[in-house]
Amino acid sequence: MKFRRSGRLVDMTNYMLHHPHALVPLTVFAEKYKSAKSSISEDLTIIKHTFEQHGIGTLLTVPGAAGGVKFIPKVSISEAKEFVEELCEQMAKPERLLPGGYLYLTDILGNPGTVNHIGRLFASVFAERKIDVVMTVATKGIPLAYAVASQLDVPVVIVRKDSKVTEGSTVSINYVSGSSKRIQTMLLAKRSLREGSNVLIIDDFMKAGGTINGMISLLEEFRANVAGIGVLVESEGVEERLVDEYISLLKLTDVDVRERQIHVKEGTYFNFYK
């Protein structure tokens, strides 16, 4: 009997972690383990308590016949602080400096553990907003967008800068890149986004915000709504920022090419953390 509970706890934990933000009826577990609903409820209490204690997230119970339990991933503030601090350190390494003052981020964005961690941070802070889909623009934002969407249980749509036949018909817009002031095009497959969708925009880097503004214009074409904007790194010191409301993990305050120094600090994330 003791072992049955242990086995259930392990398997239910696995199940909940793989189904964030999804409403799971208790009967799913009761049938799977041939257990009474009351035992399942007790198991869920233990899981909820442990998740909260260890900064994994929480379980919400929705009562009634159509009810069940929902796992909401939630990173504790201490874990988030520690992680952002580590990222700042990594980001500030002088060997990241590329000609022109650009930064090499490929190693950070190429680490799935780091990317998934970033995903959990964004999913935490956007947990209470109504989000139907995560949108990003190819290429660098893609892994981040999937990491966030995985934790929110919503699909991803990818805006492209070139047309591909495998997308079917597309809607395109022209936009002005904020920093270079050049006119560019972005497009999205027509059937990839439903009218009225609530869209969370995720990207790796924001300078003046031109690309993100482009995505907002594209959403207008689809009559979709901006549910939020999350960027990994924002660059400070741009005269006129085009986008006002966004959540950034890191803020690049200064890149000194001659002295080979990169100054990075916490972004706006903790202003939104509840």
Place this chain on the structure above:
Amino acid sequence: MKFRRSGRLVDMTNYMLHHPHALVPLTVFAEKYKSAKSSISEDLTIIKHTFEQHGIGTLLTVPGAAGGVKFIPKVSISEAKEFVEELCEQMAKPERLLPGGYLYLTDILGNPGTVNHIGRLFASVFAERKIDVVMTVATKGIPLAYAVASQLDVPVVIVRKDSKVTEGSTVSINYVSGSSKRIQTMLLAKRSLREGSNVLIIDDFMKAGGTINGMISLLEEFRANVAGIGVLVESEGVEERLVDEYISLLKLTDVDVRERQIHVKEGTYFNFYK
């Protein structure tokens, strides 16, 4: 006391699931929970048993002072069969047909749940190979590559078809696209791959295999080794396939544009499943 074990089981399950293929010393848990190593060993036995029973994977114990425990994700054959069957059905829907006989896969690849599931299947079948990094080519293969790499605990490198200043210096090769016979270029950031790395190539679609052959040539430039090739969909009926050894989940046997029929069956995956 009973609750302490329960809490540990839940938290350890979460930890192991988030650290696949990583060697975790038992002291990590013993210190975290202030428990005896013997209790931790018992917990791990319960987790291992449950993981195996429910087709989540297994735990390997590495004895000795430098030892610990490793979670190896492993999808059961019945789950893999069921999932591949479902994918076949989804793939065969006539509304996927685009002009020119191309298929719209954006919805399937846009679903993080599906993508993560595919990642677990590939991570299972490649679990015993020595893999240091997962490589893919922008754009469609990216989410799949991250899903696989997450489960193997290795980084991702992304080959591009256009140069970006944020990559730093790159190595580029020309290759012949197998189906269109056109000469194309692909490139990879110089510092993204170490000499001698064992590389798993992941992509969404393979027709004649030209793109994958291009990646293999690129690996030669880096003196890196091909540890394996995994593709979501291969297309059958190409006269001369350029790549011999690969694992595919699905095989597209025929696309009949006039009759609006798509024929899909299981790929080579189950020939490699152990």
